[in-house]
Amino acid sequence: MFYREAGQYKTTYQSDMAIFPLRQDRIGILIILALAYVAVPLMASDFILKTIMLPFLALVLAVIGLNILTGYTGLISLGTAGFMGVGAYACYKLTTLFPEVNILVWILVSGFFSAGIGVVFGLPSLRIKGLYLAVATLAAQFFLQWAFVRIPWLYNYNPSGAIEVPLRTVFGVAITGPTAAIEVKYLIALTFVVVLTWVASNIVHGRIGRSWMAVRDMDIAAQLMGIKLLETKLLAFAVSSFYCGVSGALFVFIYLGGAEAGTEFGIRLSFIILFAVIIGGLGSMIGSFFGAGFIVALPTILKFGLPAIGIAITGAIAEKIVVMVIGALTIYLLIVEPHGLARLWQIAKQKLRVWPFPY
Amino acid sequence: MKTTRLALGLGLGLVAGFAAVSPVGAQESINFVHNTYRTGAFSGSGIPVADGVRDYFTMLNNRDGGIGGVRINFEECETQYDTRRSVECWEQAKAKNSVVYVPWSTGAALATIPRAHIDKMPIFSMAYGLSAAAVGSTFPWVFNPPLTYWDGASVWIQYIAQREGGLANLRGKTIGLILLDAPFGREPIPVLEALAREHGFTLKTYPIPPAEMQNQSSTWLAIRRDRTDWVLVQGWGAMNPTAVREAGRTGFPRDKVIGIWWAGGDDDARPAGPDARGYLALSWHQVGTNFPVIQDIIRHVVDRGQSNTAREKIGENLYNRGVYQGILIAEAIRNAQRLTGKRVVTGEDVRRGFEVLNISAARWTELGAPDFAAPVALTCADHNGHHAAFVIQWDGTKWNRASDWIRPDRARIRPMLEEAARAYATSNAGWPARSETCDQPS
Numbered sequence: 098m099f100y101r102e103a104g105q106y107k108t109t110y111q112s113d114m115a116i117f118p119l120r121q122d123r124i125g126i127l128i129i130l131a132l133a134y135v136a137v138p139l140m141a142s143d144f145i146l147k148t149i150m151l152p153f154l155a156l157v158l159a160v161i162g163l164n165i166l167t168g169y170t171g172l173i174s175l176g177t178a179g180f181m182g183v184g185a186y187a188c189y190k191l192t193t194l195f196p197e198v199n200i201l202v203w204i205l206v207s208g209f210f211s212a213g214i215g216v217v218f219g220l221p222s223l224r225i226k227g228l229y230l231a232v233a234t235l236a237a238q239f240f241l242q243w244a245f246v247r248i249p250w251l252y253n254y255n256p257s258g259a260i261e262v263p264l265r266t267v268f269g270v271a272i273t274g275p276t277a278a279i280e281v282k283y284l285i286a287l288t289f290v291v292v293l294t295w296v297a298s299n300i301v302h303g304r305i306g307r308s309w310m311a312v313r314d315m316d317i318a319a320q321l322m323g324i325k326l327l328e329t330k331l332l333a334f335a336v337s338s339f340y341c342g343v344s345g346a347l348f349v350f351i352y353l354g355g356a357e358a359g360t361e362f363g364i365r366l367s368f369i370i371l372f373a374v375i376i377g378g379l380g381s382m383i384g385s386f387f388g389a390g391f392i393v394a395l396p397t398i399l400k401f402g403l404p405a406i407g408i409a410i411t412g413a414i415a416e417k418i419v420v421m422v423i424g425a426l427t428i429y430l431l432i433v434e435p436h437g438l439a440r441l442w443q444i445a446k447q448k449l450r451v452w453p454f455p456y
Numbered sequence: 457m458k459t460t461r462l463a464l465g466l467g468l469g470l471v472a473g474f475a476a477v478s479p480v481g482a483q484e485s486i487n488f489v490h491n492t493y494r495t496g497a498f499s500g501s502g503i504p505v506a507d508g509v510r511d512y513f514t515m516l517n518n519r520d521g522g523i524g525g526v527r528i529n530f531e532e533c534e535t536q537y538d539t540r541r542s543v544e545c546w547e548q549a550k551a552k553n554s555v556v557y558v559p560w561s562t563g564a565a566l567a568t569i570p571r572a573h574i575d576k577m578p579i580f581s582m583a584y585g586l587s588a589a590a591v592g593s594t595f596p597w598v599f600n601p602p603l604t605y606w607d608g609a610s611v612w613i614q615y616i617a618q619r620e621g622g623l624a625n626l627r628g629k630t631i632g633l634i635l636l637d638a639p640f641g642r643e644p645i646p647v648l649e650a651l652a653r654e655h656g657f658t659l660k661t662y663p664i665p666p667a668e669m670q671n672q673s674s675t676w677l678a679i680r681r682d683r684t685d686w687v688l689v690q691g692w693g694a695m696n697p698t699a700v701r702e703a704g705r706t707g708f709p710r711d712k713v714i715g716i717w718w719a720g721g722d723d724d725a726r727p728a729g730p731d732a733r734g735y736l737a738l739s740w741h742q743v744g745t746n747f748p749v750i751q752d753i754i755r756h757v758v759d760r761g762q763s764n765t766a767r768e769k770i771g772e773n774l775y776n777r778g779v780y781q782g783i784l785i786a787e788a789i790r791n792a793q794r795l796t797g798k799r800v801v802t803g804e805d806v807r808r809g810f811e812v813l814n815i816s817a818a819r820w821t822e823l824g825a826p827d828f829a830a831p832v833a834l835t836c837a838d839h840n841g842h843h844a845a846f847v848i849q850w851d852g853t854k855w856n857r858a859s860d861w862i863r864p865d866r867a868r869i870r871p872m873l874e875e876a877a878r879a880y881a882t883s884n885a886g887w888p889a890r891s892e893t894c895d896q897p898s
Contacts, residue, residue, distance in 0.1 A: 142551075143547065143550075143551075144547050144548070144550075144551050147543075147544075147547045148543075148544040148547050148548075152540060193883070196885070239667070243665070246637060246638060246639070247637075253883065255879075255883070258638070258639025258642065259562075259563075259566045259639060261566065261570070261880070261883065261884050262570075263883065263884050263885045263886070264884070264885050264886035274570070274884070274885075274886060275570035275571050275574055276574065276886065352543075353539065353540070353543060353567050354567055354570055354571070355566045355567045355569075355570065356539070356563070356566075356567070357539065357562055357563035357566055357638075357639055360539065360563050360638065361539055361540075361563065363666075364667075365538075396541070397544060400534065400544075401548060411532065411534070412492070412494075412532055412533055412534025413492075413494035413495050413532075413534050415534065416495045416496075416534050416536055417495060
C-alpha cells in the first residue's frame with residue numbers, strides 16, 4: 098500500500114538507471130543511514146559495537162570484494178584472507194614507516210597494495226576456470242600466509258612475530274590503538290563501508306559491472322561482443338583485492354588491534370567469507386551485507402544471546418551448532434536458492450509492493 | 457508467510473543480542489570468565505586444561521564455599537583457539553566483571569594486552585603469550601609465570617648438558633629443533649642460537665608448517681641425515697603426537713627427544729604406543745593424583761558427578777596444569793582480599809594480588825599440593841619469576857619425573873626480555889608509563 102511506485106515517472110535515462118529507482122527505497126536508505134550513524138552509537142552497548150558491529154563492518158568489505166569476483170565475474174577465489182592480510186601488513190608497514198601521514202589515508206592506500214598482489218595471482222584466471230582457479234587462488238592463500246610468517250621485515254622484526262597497532266590520531270582524536278573510543282572506531286569503519294559500498298554499487302551497475310557479468314555468464318560470448326577478457330578479469334581481481342585489502346586493514350587496525358602473523362588470515366577465514374557470499378547471495382550488494390551480518394552475528398547470538406534469555410547452552414555446543422547451521426544453509430542455498438538471503442529480501446519487497454492485493 | 461517468519465526471527469535475534477549485555481544478578485560472588493577451546497583443531501589440548509581449572513574452582517566452591525567465603529562464579533567462554541572469538545570473550549569477561557582474563561592463545565594475548573590497563577582487567581597467560589610481558593614495569597597488567605619460552609630453551613640445554621656430562625661436552629654436538637612454523641614455534645631460536653655460539657654446538661631448525669603438522673616423515677629423514685644428537689620439540693596440537701610417532705618410526709632414540717611443556721600432554725605420547733616409551737618433555741608441576749588437592753577434587757567434584765573428565769584421566773599432565781593455573785589465580789584472589797579487606801574483589805584488586813603472589817614450599821603444602829610445583833613468587837618488576845622446571849619421561853602409560861629442578865639462566869634471559877619490552881613500548885606509540893603503585897608483599 099505504502100511501498101508502491103505508482104505516480105513515480107521516469108523521464109530521463111539517468112532516473113531509469115538509478116540504483117534506487119523507488120522514492121520509498123531512497124527514504125529507506127536514508128533512514129538506515131541515520132540509524133547507523135546516530136542511533137547505533139548512542140544506543141548500542143560497547144559489547145554490541147565491539148563484538149558484532151566492528152567485525153561486521155570490517156568483514157562486509159571483504160564479502161563485497163569476493164562477491165565482485167565470484168558473484169559478478171564468476172571467478173571463484175579461496176585467497177580472500179591472504180589478500181586481507183596483504184592489506185593489513187601493508188597498512189602496518191606504511192604507518193610505521195611514515196607515522197606522520199593520516200592513518201585513514203594508509204588504510205585506503207593499503208588496498209592498492211592488495212590490488213597489485215591480487216592482479217598477479219589473478220593472471221592464471223585467463224586460462225583456467227572453476228575448480229582449477231580455486232586451487233590457484235588457494236596457492237595464493239598459502240603463499241601469502243607463509244610470507245607473513247617468514248618475512249620478518251613485514252612485522253618489523255618483532256620478537257613475538259605479531260603486528261601491534263600503534264596509537265594514531267586525526268585532528269587530535271585517537272582513531273587506532275587501545276585508547277581510541279569504540280564509537281569513533283565504529284563511525285570510521287561505517288564511513289569506509291558506506292563510501293566503498295557506494296563506489297562498488299556504481300561500478301557494478303555501470304559499464305564495467307556489465308562486462309563482468311557478461312564474462313560470468315559466458316566468456317566466449319563476452320569476447321565476441323568485444324570485451325577484452327584479460328583486462329576485465331584482471332580488473333575484477335584488482336577491485337576485489339582492493340576491497341579485501343581495505344577490509345583486512347580495518348580488521349586489524351580498527352577491530353582487533355593486533356594480529357599474530359599467519360593465524361588471523363588463514364584459510365578458515367577465506368572459507369567463512371566464501372560462505373558469507375553464498376548465504377548472502379551471489380552477485381548482490383545487499384546480499385553481501387546479509388551474508389556478513391549472518392556469519393558475524395549468528396555465533397555471538399547463539400553463544401551469549403541464548404543464555405541471556407534463559408536458554409542454557411554452553412559455548413562449545415553453540416559453536417558446534419554454528420558449524421552445522423552454516424554448513425547446512427550453504428548447501429541448501431547453493432542447491433535451492435543461489436541468490437541467497439538477498440533473494441528472500443527481493444521476494445519480500447515484491448510481496449510488499451502488491452500488498453494487500455496479491456494479484 | 458516466509459517473510460513474517462524471517463522478520464520474527466530477526467527481531468528475536470536482535471532482542472537476544474541486546475539482552476546478552478544486561479548485567480547478571482548481583483549476588484555476592486566473584487566472577488571469573490575463562491577462555492576454553494573444547495571445539496576446533498586444538499581441542500585435544502584445550503579440553504583437559506579447561507577441565508582442570510573448572511574442577512578446581514568447583515572444588516573450592518563445594519569444599520570451602522568459594523574463596524574467603526565468597527563463591528566463585530566460574531564461567532567458560534569458547535574460543536576455538538580463534539582470535540576473533542577470543543576478543544569477543546574479552547568483551548564478555550568485561551561485561552561480566554571478570555576479575556582476570558585467561559587468553560589461552562598467543563594471538564588472544566597479543567590482541568588484548570593493549571586493552572588491559574584501560575578495561576582494568578589483568579591478563580594471566582601462564583608460560584605462553586608475550587614473553588616480554590614478564591617485565592612488570594612495562595606491563596603492570598599482564599602476568600606470565602612461572603617461566604617463559606626463553607627460560608625453557610635455557611632449561612633444555614642445561615638438561616642436555618647434565619645427560620652429556622657437562623656443558624663442555626656439548627662442543628661438536630648437533631641439536632635439532634622441530635618447531636611449529638609460527639611465532640610460538642620460533643620463540644626459543646634466539647636463545648638457542650646464543651647458547652650454540654657459547655657452547656660450540658650446532659643448532660639445526662626444522663620448521664613444520666601448520667598445514668603439515670601431521671606429515672613429518674621428510675623432517676625426520678633430514679634429522680637422521682644431519683646426524684642430530686638431540687631433538688627439541690616446540691609444538692602444540694596435532695604436531696606433538698606426530699613427532700613422537702615419527703621418532704619411533706625412524707628409530708631416533710626417544711629419550712633424546714625433549715618437548716616444551718606444551719608438548720607434554722598424555723595424548724601427545726599415548727597414540728604412538730610402545731614407540732613413545734622414553735619420550736621427554738619439560739614441565740613445572742607433578743602429574744598424578746597423589747596430592748590432597750587432587751583427592752579433594754575427586755571427593756567434592758568428580759564423585760558428585762560434576763566433572764567433565766573421566767575418573768581415570770584425572771591427574772594427567774594437562775589436567776594438573778589446569779589445576780596449577782587454578783591454584784595461582786585463587787591465590788591471587790586471596791591476596792587481593794587480604795590487601796583490600798574487601799570480600800568481593802575487582803580486577804584491579806586481583807592485579808595487586810598477582811603482584812604479591814608468593815607460594816612458598818610451605819604454602820604449597822597448605823594448599824594441599826606438597827612438592828606439586830616449585831615455589832612461585834612474583835614482584836612488581838618481575839611478572840614471570842623465571843622459576844625452575846624439570847623433565848618428565850613417558851614410560852609407555854604415564855609420565856614420570858626424570859630430573860631434578862633445573863633453574864633457567866635468569867642473568868642471560870632477563871636483559872633480553874627487558875630489551876623486548878622496551879621495543880614493544882617504543883613501537884606502540886603512546887604506551888603508558890607504569891602508574892600503578894606497588895604493594896609490599898607481606
